Amino acid sequence: MSLAASGLHFAYSPGRPVLRGLSLDLHPGELAYLLGPNACGKTTLLLCLAGVLSPGQGTVELDGLPLEKLAPRARARRLAYVPQLHEPPFAYTAWQVVLMGRAPFLAGWQRPRREDTRAVRQALDQLGIAGLAHRPYTSLSGGEQRLVLLARALAQGAKFLLLDEPDAHLDPAHQLGVQKTLRDLAKSGHGLLATTHSPTHALLYPNRVFLMGAGKLIAAGPPGEVLTPRTLEQAYGTSFRLLSSPDGIQALVAVESTSPHPRRRFSVSES
Amino acid sequence: MLLLLPLVVGLVALFWGRKALAPGQVWAALVGGELADNLRAVVLRVRLPRVVAAGLVGASLATAGAIFQGTFRNPLVDGRILGISPGAASGVALSLLAGLPEGALAGPAFAGGLTAALLVSLLGGALGGGVLVLVLSGVVVNSFFTSLVGITKYLADPHEILPAITHWLLGEVGRVRWAQVVPLAMACGPALLLALAFRWRFNLLTLADPEASSLGLSPRRARFLSLALGTWLTAAAVSLSGVVGWVGLVVPHAARALVGPDHARLIPAALGLGAAALILLDALAHTLLPFELPLGVVTGLVGGPAFVGLLLRRWRREGGWR
Numbered sequence: 379m380s381l382a383a384s385g386l387h388f389a390y391s392p393g394r395p396v397l398r399g400l401s402l403d404l405h406p407g408e409l410a411y412l413l414g415p416n417a418c419g420k421t422t423l424l425l426c427l428a429g430v431l432s433p434g435q436g437t438v439e440l441d442g443l444p445l446e447k448l449a450p451r452a453r454a455r456r457l458a459y460v461p462q463l464h465e466p467p468f469a470y471t472a473w474q475v476v477l478m479g480r481a482p483f484l485a486g487w488q489r490p491r492r493e494d495t496r497a498v499r500q501a502l503d504q505l506g507i508a509g510l511a512h513r514p515y516t517s518l519s520g521g522e523q524r525l526v527l528l529a530r531a532l533a534q535g536a537k538f539l540l541l542d543e544p545d546a547h548l549d550p551a552h553q554l555g556v557q558k559t560l561r562d563l564a565k566s567g568h569g570l571l572a573t574t575h576s577p578t579h580a581l582l583y584p585n586r587v588f589l590m591g592a593g594k595l596i597a598a599g600p601p602g603e604v605l606t607p608r609t610l611e612q613a614y615g616t617s618f619r620l621l622s623s624p625d626g627i628q629a630l631v632a633v634e635s636t637s638p639h640p641r642r643r644f645s646v647s648e649s
Numbered sequence: 650m651l652l653l654l655p656l657v658v659g660l661v662a663l664f665w666g667r668k669a670l671a672p673g674q675v676w677a678a679l680v681g682g683e684l685a686d687n688l689r690a691v692v693l694r695v696r697l698p699r700v701v702a703a704g705l706v707g708a709s710l711a712t713a714g715a716i717f718q719g720t721f722r723n724p725l726v727d728g729r730i731l732g733i734s735p736g737a738a739s740g741v742a743l744s745l746l747a748g749l750p751e752g753a754l755a756g757p758a759f760a761g762g763l764t765a766a767l768l769v770s771l772l773g774g775a776l777g778g779g780v781l782v783l784v785l786s787g788v789v790v791n792s793f794f795t796s797l798v799g800i801t802k803y804l805a806d807p808h809e810i811l812p813a814i815t816h817w818l819l820g821e822v823g824r825v826r827w828a829q830v831v832p833l834a835m836a837c838g839p840a841l842l843l844a845l846a847f848r849w850r851f852n853l854l855t856l857a858d859p860e861a862s863s864l865g866l867s868p869r870r871a872r873f874l875s876l877a878l879g880t881w882l883t884a885a886a887v888s889l890s891g892v893v894g895w896v897g898l899v900v901p902h903a904a905r906a907l908v909g910p911d912h913a914r915l916i917p918a919a920l921g922l923g924a925a926a927l928i929l930l931d932a933l934a935h936t937l938l939p940f941e942l943p944l945g946v947v948t949g950l951v952g953g954p955a956f957v958g959l960l961l962r963r964w965r966r967e968g969g970w971r
Contacts, residue, residue, distance in 0.1 A: 425859055428859075428863050429863075430859045430862045430863050449865075450862075450865040450866070450867065451865035452865075453865065454863060454864050454865030455865075457863070458863065459859065459860065459863035461857065461859065461860055464856075464857070464860065465857075466855060466856070467722040467723065467724065467855055468719075468724075468855060468905070468910030469909075469910055470852070470910055470911065471909075471911075474852065474910075474911050478852055478853055478856070478864065479864065481850075481853055481864040481865055481866065482864060482865040484849075486847055486850055487846040487847055487850075488849075489848070489849040489913055490849065534864070
């Protein structure tokens, strides 16, 4: 079983490619992190893998079956996309948000049945947030909101979870909490791919790391091999230092460039 | 529960009118008991069709409003802001200008409403089909049809045609008879049932497109289907009653304040509340003053302050709108 992309090309408008021949695969039981500079195409890649966007060239296959051969609802029962920001215009409760994850199991005229409520309760319990069920989503803290969206992905029954910056906008304790939850989900058999902007997190938590730059993979493999100051400088155009603490914990931090011709990348948005 | 409210209010409204009737007399008229023929006619041929029409128009406008607000992820839209009511209004104004009799206006009203919605869809679709461009397209289409109505009023004969147009634009159900209510029910009934059947699904439309799509929905198609349903309801209502404003905007807010934002509860609540509200306002419109007030004027007078009340309540409880 796997989710595999090969030779992906994608452009939102002609002549401005976002993905340029990108291949990667993801397996159940694995937590993989995807790194790359702003606007290098990380979110676009996630959306292609989730079947939300169709690549211009190349294929995404789930267990050897091209995604476009799957009906949208069948696809949604296997692949879940967890957005970075979810801004509901109305104050739905956390329960109602998670319940929406059951949509792929329901025909248009059907309303959630008993088995759907059971799945929602189970997802909330698994993440330990049953107590949030009746609070309005809009009143929750960033960390709690992230867990509610994860619960929705679990209620979706998806084997593969594609997460857009699950650690963004969280304080360090909540960042740690979310990473631990992701690891637990991988242990329970899910395949997870999460984007992040923290090389240190990518060094500490996942089984595998993909490093991306301008629509292509620069490197892929175990974190310790992929994330070196050299590859990171290649990706981000700034220097990095690898720091180690006496108990073996390592961190990667960006420092002012020491190379004579620093390659600067500035970008305001990531689509 | 709220679905039963219009039945209660409707029953009360049957007693309510220029000619006072005893409960026994109304009951006798309804079940076919002993009663003078003229009184029976008042209840069955004048008041009952009027109450049913007001209920159907209110239910349709409020349900359409709830659908539009969910679909456009915007609590400030309704059939009027999106240009659908003005479209229907210009259909009627042009027909009156062309000399069509007042009995033949339902068709042009409906056609005008659908044309407006089609223009909104085409314009919005050409600009990517996103939520914001659709709302903006609605504002553009609204302005166009409002101007079209203005031109017809300017050109219309001030003694005969202009009063008819003005009268219709203010909205009323007072002169409605069964001959108009039956086609209205046939137009609104199926659309209301569809809205009820698919009610939970409207929740998914309030999600951002990539999210909705990752849940197995095709957001663009779903949005256009739901726009079509809301248009159908609005055009049907407007074709009978003329332009009755505020119901589509305020009632969904009131319903949300009562049952929360989940469309599985919101749609039935808006439907019931809208029907009850319009029956009540229509009863007020023809009894409050010695002469009959246009229904659209009453909904405007009551709707504005009611909306402010809802906003204030929200302000106190949740610190206002985000």
